[in-house]
Amino acid sequence: xxxxxxxxxxxxxxxxxxxxxxxxxxxxxxxxxxxxxxxxxxxxxxxxxxxxxxxxxxxxxxxxxxxxxxxxxxxxxxxxxxxxxxxxxxxxxxxxxxxxxxxxxxxxxxxxxxxxxxxxxxxxxxxxxxxxxxxxxxxxxxxxxxxxxxxxxxxxxxxxxxxxxxxxxxxxxxxxxxxxxxxxxxxxxxxxxxxxxxxxxxxxxxxxxxxxxxxxxxxxxxxxxxxxxxxxxxxxxxxxxxxxxxxxxxxxxxxxxxxxxxxxxxxxxxxxxxxxxxxxxxxxxxxxxxxxxxxxxxxxxxxxxxxxxxxxxxxxxxxxxxxxxxxxxxxxxxxxxxxxxxxxxxxxxxxxxxxxxxxxxxxxxxxxxxxxxxxxxxxxxxxxxxxxxx
Amino acid sequence: xxxxxxxxxxxxxxxxxxxxxxxxxxxxxxxxxxxxxxxxxxxxxxxxxxxxxxxxxxxxxxxxxxxxxxxxxxxxxxxxxxxxxxxxxxxxxxxxxxxxxxxxxxxxxxxxxxxxxxxxxxxxxxxxxxxxxxxxxxxxxxxxxxxxxxxxxxxxxxxxxxxxxxxxxxxxxxxxxxxxxxxxxxxxxxxxxxxxxxxxxxxxxxxxxxxxxxxxxxxxxxxxxxxxxxxxxxxxxxxxxxxxxxxxxxxxxxxxxxxxxxxxxxxxxxxxxxxxxxxxxxxxxxxxxxxxxxxxxxxxxxxxxxxxxxxxxxxxxxxxxxxxxxxxxxxxxxxxxxxxxxxxxxxxxxxxxxxxxxxxxxxxxxxxxxxxxxxxxxxxxxxxxxxxxxxxxxxxxxxxxxxxxxxxxxxxxxxxxxxxxxxxxxxxxxxxxxxxxxxxxxxxxxxxxxxxxxx
Ligand SMILES: Cc1cc2nc3c(=O)[nH]c(=O)nc-3n(C[C@H](O)[C@H](O)[C@H](O)COP(=O)(O)OP(=O)(O)OC[C@H]3O[C@@H](n4cnc5c(N)ncnc54)[C@H](O)[C@@H]3O)c2cc1C
Ligand code: SF4
Ligand code: SF4
Numbered sequence: 001x002x003x004x005x006x007x008x009x010x011x012x013x014x015x016x017x018x019x020x021x022x023x024x025x026x027x028x029x030x031x032x033x034x035x036x037x038x039x040x041x042x043x044x045x046x047x048x049x050x051x052x053x054x055x056x057x058x059x060x061x062x063x064x065x066x067x068x069x070x071x072x073x074x075x076x077x078x079x080x081x082x083x084x085x086x087x088x089x090x091x092x093x094x095x096x097x098x099x100x101x102x103x104x105x106x107x108x109x110x111x112x113x114x115x116x117x118x119x120x121x122x123x124x125x126x127x128x129x130x131x132x133x134x135x136x137x138x139x140x141x142x143x144x145x146x147x148x149x150x151x152x153x154x155x156x157x158x159x160x161x162x163x164x165x166x167x168x169x170x171x172x173x174x175x176x177x178x179x180x181x182x183x184x185x186x187x188x189x190x191x192x193x194x195x196x197x198x199x200x201x202x203x204x205x206x207x208x209x210x211x212x213x214x215x216x217x218x219x220x221x222x223x224x225x226x227x228x229x230x231x232x233x234x235x236x237x238x239x240x241x242x243x244x245x246x247x248x249x250x251x252x253x254x255x256x257x258x259x260x261x262x263x264x265x266x267x268x269x270x271x272x273x274x275x276x277x278x279x280x281x282x283x284x285x286x287x288x289x290x291x292x293x294x295x296x297x298x299x300x301x302x303x304x305x306x307x308x309x310x311x312x313x314x315x316x317x318x319x320x321x322x323x324x325x326x327x328x329x330x331x332x333x334x335x336x337x338x339x340x341x342x343x344x345x346x347x348x349x350x351x352x353x354x355x356x357x358x359x360x361x362x363x364x365x366x367x368x369x370x371x372x373x374x375x376x377x378x379x380x381x382x383x384x385x386x387x388x389x390x
Numbered sequence: 391x392x393x394x395x396x397x398x399x400x401x402x403x404x405x406x407x408x409x410x411x412x413x414x415x416x417x418x419x420x421x422x423x424x425x426x427x428x429x430x431x432x433x434x435x436x437x438x439x440x441x442x443x444x445x446x447x448x449x450x451x452x453x454x455x456x457x458x459x460x461x462x463x464x465x466x467x468x469x470x471x472x473x474x475x476x477x478x479x480x481x482x483x484x485x486x487x488x489x490x491x492x493x494x495x496x497x498x499x500x501x502x503x504x505x506x507x508x509x510x511x512x513x514x515x516x517x518x519x520x521x522x523x524x525x526x527x528x529x530x531x532x533x534x535x536x537x538x539x540x541x542x543x544x545x546x547x548x549x550x551x552x553x554x555x556x557x558x559x560x561x562x563x564x565x566x567x568x569x570x571x572x573x574x575x576x577x578x579x580x581x582x583x584x585x586x587x588x589x590x591x592x593x594x595x596x597x598x599x600x601x602x603x604x605x606x607x608x609x610x611x612x613x614x615x616x617x618x619x620x621x622x623x624x625x626x627x628x629x630x631x632x633x634x635x636x637x638x639x640x641x642x643x644x645x646x647x648x649x650x651x652x653x654x655x656x657x658x659x660x661x662x663x664x665x666x667x668x669x670x671x672x673x674x675x676x677x678x679x680x681x682x683x684x685x686x687x688x689x690x691x692x693x694x695x696x697x698x699x700x701x702x703x704x705x706x707x708x709x710x711x712x713x714x715x716x717x718x719x720x721x722x723x724x725x726x727x728x729x730x731x732x733x734x735x736x737x738x739x740x741x742x743x744x745x746x747x748x749x750x751x752x753x754x755x756x757x758x759x760x761x762x763x764x765x766x767x768x769x770x771x772x773x774x775x776x777x778x779x780x781x782x783x784x785x786x787x788x789x790x791x792x793x794x795x796x797x798x799x800x801x802x803x804x805x806x807x808x809x810x811x812x813x814x815x816x817x818x819x820x821x822x823x824x825x826x827x828x829x830x831x832x833x834x835x836x837x838x839x840x841x842x843x844x845x
Contacts, residue, residue: 014776017714017721018423019464020529028506028528029514040436040483041410042463043418055417058776066412085709088718 009096012089013054018047022080022093025313032079032309034316034334043070046080046093053100068109071100075334076196076321078284082312094285101198110199114322118199127188127206128158129325135161136186144172149218152182153246155210155233157226158189159355167355170382171225171251178264179388180254182223185213192228192281195236197322207237211244225251225378227279227354228320231286250282251378252353256291259298268385269301275347276377277307277338277361278314279354292353292377299384305345307338315341317352319360335364339372350374391453393432400435400477403445408436408483419460419471419478423714424723425773425784426468426806430475438483440559440567440603447601448565450477450837458839459597461502461531465538466723467806469596473841481531484603487511490519494580495609496556497521501533501602505707508532512609520544520612522551525710533605538804539594539728541759541766543706544610546637546645549760551607552593556581559604560592563833571606579606591828594804597839599832613667616643617674618703619681621662621690622655623647626735629660629756632688633731636664637761639684641677643667645758649738651751653699660738662690663703713753719774723784725791725809726768729800731758734765740794741769748787766803767795807841814845 023036023045031037036045043052049071055061076094084090104110110118120131127134137156140146154175160168175182188206195203214222224230227250234248249257258264274296282288289311296304309315318324318334338361342350350365350372352358362374393411400409410416411433421428432455437443450457456476463470463480472478481502489498490512497508505521506528512519524535524542535542539552548554557571557579570588573579582589592599623629629647636642644665650656664681668674682692695703702708713722729737734756745752750771757766769791773784792802792809796816802809814822822845829836829843 014774015715015718015720017711019527019711019714020462021527021711023529024506027510027513028504029510040408040480041415041418041434042480043412043414048418051418051421052414054775061413061417064413067414070414085711086715088715 016047016050022046022084035074063107063109068104075316075323077280077316105198113326114197117193121189122202129193130162132162137184141184146183150181150183152221153214153217153219154182155222155224157229160225164355167376170378177386183217190229190232192232221247223249227282231281252292256295263389265387267387270299271301272349273303273347274349274351275305275342275345277352279357280316305347307341317357317360319356332364335360336368339370351377353377399449403442404437410434424466425781429471431478432475433477436480436483443561444565447561454835456840459601461534462529464530465804496606498579498606505530519609522554525707527711546758554608555589556606558602560600560602562600563838596842614669616667619664619678620693621685622693623660623690628689629734630731633762647756649754713772716772717774721775722772724768724770725788726803727795727800729765729767731762731765733798737767744787744790748783
């Protein structure tokens with residue numbers, strides 16, 4: 001969080017009335033704050049968190065392990081931003097929680113599990129939160145015969161590169177099929193996981209490094225296949241003072257653009273019933289709702305069905321904000337609720353456009369034996385015949 | 391018994407996750423969004439069943455620990471902040487909608503069901519029915535609202551929300567469960583009598599008589615269309631006559647007189663907010679026509695609003711909480727009061743003077759209840775939570791408003807401790823003796839929200 005924004009939130013936080021609109025979906029049909037729904041004490045509602053933070057700021061409360069725990073038990077899903085009625089500050093709610101986490105880190109109250117994210121990300125052999133040896137992506141470039149310089153950089157992101165390789169490969173195959181002039185770079189983590197958990201010390205360096213790599217590749221456009229990377233590059237880096245003039249796309253935006261411009265055509269059918277889970281980072285945090293749906297609807301043969309809570313009201317998958325690492329069982333529980341909802345639609349395919357959502361939804365699918373095929377949209381496209389029109 | 395032992399007993403009852411004496415829970419539950427000073431809380435507990443509530447109450451009784459039931463905690467007047475420490479019992483895990491009886495038109499719900507939950511349930515499954523609910527945020531409980539003599543939608547036609555209670559299941563201070571209303575002997579929770587009406591024991595009692603675990607509230611038919619017909623009133627003295635004439639017809643579903651500086655058109659006028667409903671546009675048009683005539687006759691001016699204001703005024707519940715940000719400050723509290731209709735013009739003037747004296751923009755609403763038999767008059771004072779002087783100003787304004795209301799022959803509603811004290815000072819001594827006697831019998835150990843209604 002930049003200094004300017006920091007000034008802002010400390011002056012604003014007391015304006016929360018603890019009225020609780022933020023707990024609900026827009027029609028009050030259900031609690032839609034995963035944290036409040038789980039813990040049920042007012043403390044774990046958005047208002048509770050903000051009042052605790054204000055208590056710290058004005059000296060009524062002291063930092064403690066439990067207080068930090070309350071702040072971290074939130075997947076930063078943004079439902080509160082959507083449903084808080086106070087439009088003078090609702091857009092800052094998650095920023096305030098993240099800024100308070102940064103304070104927790106400074107005061108030495110970052111929970112241990114989340115600390116591991118930083119240690120691994122900072123480790124020069126890794127530069128990723130998964131603790132995998134850093135891949136400079138040169139092998140991939142060779143394998144797919146990619147140039148050193150290109151119009152586009154595919155910024156793979158750590159989850160796709162180290163945990164959801166199928167998604168990565170499907171993306172690369174798609175870009176090849178669509179005749180996109182692209183390359184890969186030696187990435188450092190985009191910093192989403194450490195930003196969400198308030199561990200922001202390396203952000204500036206990592207961001208500058210990544211930007212330099214993108215510029216060195218001669219690219220004017222960057223594509224991400226991860227909703228988290230997309231938000232971080234496109235929005236959060238700017239908050240940290242990044243200056244760049246490349247454009248940032250999510251894969252699904254590119255797919256849609258190519259379909260619009262009739263540069264690609266989907267030639268085969270996909271005769272299945274699909275529902276779509278809005279990743280919080282792409283939906284509520286970036287406002288991208290229609291594009292993935294438009295793409296799904298343009299796949300011949302698809303029967304597209306919506307879950308009850310969708311778009312701005314989507315139920316979070318539960319993985320974000322450090323919850324997957326900090327509270328792994330709860331994270332899967334949250335996804336379990338999403339799968340129950342998906343079940344009611346009659347869909348057999350649960351799709352999304354985020355490797356992190358995909359991981360967590362798949363974990364829940366396995367744990368609760370729900371029998372879905374959990375797929376990223378790019379993996380679905382990968383199964384289809386796609387023809388480049390040029 | 392040490393605090394750790396009490397906590398461990400509470401944990402045995404509700405599970406480790408739903409009993410706490412962590413500083414963070416105690417901090418949050420020691421204050422509400424109104425202007426009351428924080429007060430000590432020792433434990434917070436969230437039971438899910440009536441049996442759990444019974445066990446908690448038994449422990450509280452055995453150990454003489456105060457216990458304060460809390461729903462949404464949005465009454466604003468500090469009623470859910472313990473006066474003498476102890477347990478805050480948050481009811482919101484008791485959240486089942488047990489029965490919607492479409493024929494006898496009632497909803498049987500657990501005490502922690504929020505207004506949002508029931509509104510949305512009915513909208514989806516029973517679109518022809520509506521519950522009585524307040525303009526409070528959707529996170530309040532309907533039990534909390536009815537139990538404090540709340541008012542809101544349908545109150546003009548059918549009375550305040552306490553009068554819409556058909557029956558209650560209550561855990562008494564000794565831990566026994568008691569049903570009051572027709573449910574005391576029938577499986578239908580459809581009416582209060584005809585047996586001695588004990589429901590009143592639990593209304594506006596602020597949790598001093600027991601903990602309500604289930605409530606049956608009346609539901610009402612919901613016409614397909616709804617609109618608002620606005621009137622501007624220049625001369626406040628015309629209000630009682632106008633209201634009498636309007637409520638002599640069957641037309642207004644809800645009726646309020648508001649005073650506010652914003653939007654601009656409201657400045658300098660009292661605004662009549664009259665809601666009409668019907669099943670066809672023709673019906674609404676003919677009602678509007680009659681109203682326009684009545685307004686003219688009673689020296690009020692009909693006003694057509696720009697469309698965006700219709701959206702604001704027709705939203706249900708309205709976003710009344712916006713008053714919390716009038717001073718960029720996360721807070722407002724109001725003196726709600728029950729006043730006789732004839733005293734409304736004086737109350738409006740006097741409350742406006744109080745607002746101006748404390749530098750707070752006058753914001754008031756008078757909600758007509760039960761065709762004018764009663765008016766819920768509310769004078770609201772916004773404050774900035776980050777400015778202690780501002781909060782003190784609001785406190786003083788609230789106190790003076792309480793005094794003013796009592797002077798006019800009205801009664802402050804859901805009053806904070808200071809207001810309760812003023813009420814008690816004026817109360818008939820024998821009323822006090824009766825109340826004290828009943829409380830002593832029901833709650834010999836004085837564990838139920840002690841400090842409230844200390845007669
Ligand atoms: C913006 C705003 C607008 C409002 N508008 C209105 C309005 O239009 N009309 C209106 O009537 N009110 C209004 N209110 C006041 C109040 O919020 C509502 O009346 C609300 O419904 C109270 O319910 P609650 O669950 O918050 O009650 P709480 O504050 O939790 O409790 C109220 C009282 O009831 C007791 N209590 C709660 N549950 C139980 C139980 N199960 N057993 C025994 N005692 C219990 C508590 O101890 C307390 O004394 C408004 C408040 C706000 C903030
Ligand atoms: S975040 Fe917004 S909606 Fe939630 S309690 Fe605070 S003011 Fe109310
Ligand atoms: S970000 Fe999501 S989980 Fe966190 S407080 Fe807001 S609504 Fe709740």
